[in-house]
Amino acid sequence: MAKKTKGNKVLVTLKCSECGTRNYYRFKNRQKKYKLDSSKYCPKCRKHTEHKESK
Numbered sequence: 001m002a003k004k005t006k007g008n009k010v011l012v013t014l015k016c017s018e019c020g021t022r023n024y025y026r027f028k029n030r031q032k033k034y035k036l037d038s039s040k041y042c043p044k045c046r047k048h049t050e051h052k053e054s055k
């Protein structure tokens, strides 16, 4: 069962910086200020690329 998100958590999308495909979804604590940018595998580029958070 899927529960609704409560106030302090935000769903962010991790987007490939090379092709722009949204490959990953993450829950992030709104109060903490950190970036989720990381190197992830992109199925479209077929390699690891830099993924940046977008809304």
Ligand SMILES: [Zn+2]
Pocket: 016, 017, 018, 019, 020, 021, 042, 043, 044, 045, 046, 049
């Ligand atoms: Zn890509």
